[in-house]
Amino acid sequence: MAERSFPLPSRIEPVPGAEGWEQMYPYFSRFQPEDDQRFWFYNSMHFPEVVPAFDGITSEIPYTAIGANTARLFPLPTSMGIEYRILHGRVYITANPVLDEAEQGRRLPHFQERAGHYYANWDRLYGEWQQRIEALIADIEAVEVPQLGELDDLAVVMEARGVASNHFLRENFHRCIDLYSRMWHHHTEFLMLGYGAYVVFFEFCRNAFPEIGDQTVARMVAGMDVTMYRPDDELKKLAALAVELDLADLFVEGAEPPKVLAALAERGDPGARWLAAFERSKDPWFHVSTGDGFYHHHLSWADDLTVPFAALPRYVEQVRAGADLTRPTERLAEERERIAGEYRALLGSDEERAAFDQMLGLCRMVFPYIESHKFYCEHWFTTRFFQKIRAFGRLLADRGVLAEADDVFHLRHVEVEDALADVQLAWASGGTELGARHWQPVVAERKRILAALAGWSPPPALGPVPEALNDPAVKMLWGITDETIQTWLGDEELDEDVVRGYAASPGVVEGVARVLSGVNEIGRIREGEILVCPVTAPSWGPVFGKIAAAVSDIGGTMSHAAIVAREYGMPAVVGTGRATSRIRTGDRVRVDGDRGVVTVLR
């Protein structure tokens, strides 16, 4: 039998109209001829859309951090880090394995010593981690975009600072990049160790109880104070407050947020009280990206109130109908203990029960990090980061270098430094920035390229099919196993009307599909529709209240989307690979969240 292969990177046809796309990304992200020999897969979990030039930083920096973590800090015996390449604006990755057994043996004691230190001191280190990450968030919030006036600030002279404000254009911009890099190092600091504890417990449960659902295992572990639920909880509180203050009439479906806010301001003391509560909720809980923090245009709730205000009318209605929307944490906690206790009792021996206790204990120890780091890192910090970059973009637009602030995201971060140098020089010399002539055609060209690339369907994988895919990092972070690869390979042979994925949340429903290619289209969802999307981000949570089921191309049963779907008691099938290309808006589909199957009913 001929060796099976995915398309080779070198053989991928150019995309018409996208010539020159390579210039948007760093040279080290391009496929090399020898890369044809390796297996790559499309990281559609983190990069479901074409990556704009600036947003290339959201692959460059995370991979410098996670690779350092697994290759050099906590040397995993069997893997180094992740390599990435960008092809037609899509991010492909591969894990760099350690194949030599002697080398694995040399790495293991170091891994054990280092990881052992973290596990043994987890709670203290995680407590310090939280302080450090909050300090980083304070740092990024404090970064100033210098004001370049006719004369520099008098204080620069009176305090004899000796350094003119134009200097801080690049220093402060670069500080954003540096802080972003630090954030990612902290993001990955506990990542593999945390997921490792999870995977050990999951595998134990699956061996002991072959029929157990992933969600049941997750329920034994789940914490009650999950930071990621908090934004949605805040909305529910605001809905309850609106009812309490007799403001419910203002929250109607389809109302525009600015108009609602204006109307609230005219409602006297109750309106003022609601708005004050709203402001308190916003910082930090609205710093939640409508994506996963990998694209500048996945705005946060704070940046774009559409998502929270789309959810509020429904919550208000529920509160008026007498529903208590607060999460019954005490009951959930009791239920968690009951489930864990009953499975424990079903084990065959005291020995197994002791191992179960160890693994579950370890899982619960790492859980706060697993569930909270995304809010701190991808959401809160990253929202602030993109806001700062946008502010530098505004400065470039004000100085005439760019046509508008958001155009800054069409420059690579090193190119932004060039543009800032242009401003530094022009302000210093009394001359004019030359960037308008240079950068504005570049930006226009890149916008055209992005539009052309958006129509390209990236293959799920490239290069030869690997003999065995057993990299623990890949399996843990992307849920990709030999089975996934077989599914990708066999995809053409499968029934066109059937899409398979992970059973993420139980239940079976039929309904009309709404296919969204990106989060910006979230406003199109209608009550009772079935959401089909490349990836479901946790911040879509409120929208989940509207839909009947969720289907995604990417995601595992441990993903936040899965947790949110279960929270809403709504069927979900995630990690289907191809739902968005197989299903069309308006199709009638059946989502079977028990089995992980989506069927198009034609």
Added chain:
Amino acid sequence: MTTTAPVLHVRDVGRDDVPRVGGKGASLGELLRAGIRVPTGFAVTTAAFARAVGHLALDGEPVAARVAALDPADAEGVAAATARVRDVVASAPLPADLADAIAAGYAALCDECGHPDLPVAVRSSATGEDSAEDSFAGLQDTYLWVRGGDAVVASVRRCWASLYSAESVTYRRRRGIPETDLRMAVVVQRMVDARSSGVMFTRSPVSGDRSVVAIDASWGLGSAVVGGDVTPDSFVVSKVTGEITRRTVATKTRWHRPDPSGSGVVEADVPEELRDRPSVSDAEIAELVATARRVEEHYGCPQDVEWAVAESDGAVHLLQSRPETTWAERDAQRTAAPVAVPSERAFDHVFALFGGKQPPARG
């Protein structure tokens, strides 16, 4: 003396009565004691069997000796001889007091249920520890929707005769099971007007997982499921969370229904509109699981349960329960390798996962 009583009401027996009333009869009594809803009935005891069959002879030779001499490899010989034995067992004159006792048992059942012509199920109830033998019996000898004292007596005798089916005899001869110890009881129980029925295991028959109840279900009487006439719906339900972790709704083409004449059973095509519909609701599944758990807890080991949901009131009835044997045997044979053992430190488990070659323990 009760040990020789030919007929015993199921309320008067329990799990220790297998030698007298067989596994099925004992289990019905035991379930009743555990407060589980089972159709009432009585057992025709092994003592009755011994009296009715023990003295029978074929061509002047005792049946037991004749059967014991058969060569299991000689299929034709076994078939010919067993056909004649069955004939003798089913038709030789029955001691009158025995026939009267069975008929009286049926009459009492009719009184108990307030139904003069009560339809009953007549099922063999084997005494052997051997599950395969038991399964044979379960498959071969169930007569459903039987009405009237004479018909009940005839069905009991057919059950006895089925112990001499070619398959049963071949099986005993292959395993060297002595014919002289042969015993069989027969259970006569009120017929459940089954809308849906099936089988459930309190552990996965596929993986042995003890945290789930696996349910097979189809329309009509359970004989269609047990006999393999239909691909049933199949559900796997977590005992702990009640979640249905696997749900396969099959296209159920055949069902067994009471004959419109009021007596006996007909096999027929399932009406089009029912074929692809789940034969049990989620609420019924939940009740089945709850019942299965109570039975398992009562017996203290995983169970293999036959059940039915009544057409009239939708109530769940258990028809019998017996210990699950396949996985129990496997468990017994396996030099029990635990899924995991505790390590010195909890995080040592993670070290094992991340793999690579484990270095020798450091001193």
